[in-house]
Amino acid sequence: MGLIEVHNLERTYPGKVPTHALRGVSFSVEEGEFVAIMGKSGSGKSTLLHQLALLDMPTGGSVAIDGKDVLALSEHEKTKFRLANVGYVFQEYAVLNELTALENVALPLRVRGTAESSHANEKATMLLERVGLDHRLHHYPSELSGGEQQRVAIARSLINKPRILLADEPCANLDTASSETVLKLLHDLNKTLNQTIIMISHEPEDRKWVKRIVWLKDGVIDHIEDVH
Ligand SMILES: Nc1ncnc2c1ncn2[C@@H]1O[C@H](COP(=O)(O)OP(=O)(O)O)[C@@H](O)[C@H]1O
Ligand SMILES: [Mg+2]
Numbered sequence: 001m002g003l004i005e006v007h008n009l010e011r012t013y014p015g016k017v018p019t020h021a022l023r024g025v026s027f028s029v030e031e032g033e034f035v036a037i038m039g040k041s042g043s044g045k046s047t048l049l050h051q052l053a054l055l056d057m058p059t060g061g062s063v064a065i066d067g068k069d070v071l072a073l074s075e076h077e078k079t080k081f082r083l084a085n086v087g088y089v090f091q092e093y094a095v096l097n098e099l100t101a102l103e104n105v106a107l108p109l110r111v112r113g114t115a116e117s118s119h120a121n122e123k124a125t126m127l128l129e130r131v132g133l134d135h136r137l138h139h140y141p142s143e144l145s146g147g148e149q150q151r152v153a154i155a156r157s158l159i160n161k162p163r164i165l166l167a168d169e170p171c172a173n174l175d176t177a178s179s180e181t182v183l184k185l186l187h188d189l190n191k192t193l194n195q196t197i198i199m200i201s202h203e204p205e206d207r208k209w210v211k212r213i214v215w216l217k218d219g220v221i222d223h224i225e226d227v228h
Pocket of ligand 1: 021039045048
């Protein structure tokens, strides 16, 4: 059984004319895979990722992560589960402007309040080294380039050692060179840490970094492509 098992997932947004954003999506992801979700704008990619991140509630179907029926969890349990198991990287970096790089990265571990939290700064420093930003620890986001901010966001998403890293078009706001750095970093994290990654992309050339591509079309899987 895969690390993630999605079965017949549906998400209809209510409204005068309801939008059937997901219309029965099924696939699984193995531990250690780097999978891309591709498809035209409006095909349901972000909606799908939100369901996997437990940020939204599907209107049908099931999601199992590590054998656990995550949709059955209470809101409180979902929040805990998400913090411990899911890293999420957004297109807009979503780093906090009033915190330094180090403080941004340490935050999700501090919030958890576990025994490890007292080591949050050390861990954050290690992760910032890992993403090539050891010379930027005490910089604020406004003092960093877009690519550097996104690498801070990636380091932050990893501080709780998530089982799954989800990224929604992480390079959409970056120039070509920064995009390459970020994708190389994700590829490297996948290879060296066996980090499971699901990334939305609309750049066909990103295929060279991933193992499989789930192609979405109008809220259903058009096909799944094995890249290598
Ligand atoms: N919160 C929402 N409320 C209503 N409709 C939405 C909402 N989010 C997305 N949609 C609609 O659902 C469809 C899929 O959107 P989305 O998942 O964002 O696609 P993608 O990420 O592939 O561009 C689109 O038709 C979009 O307009
Ligand atoms: Mg989207």
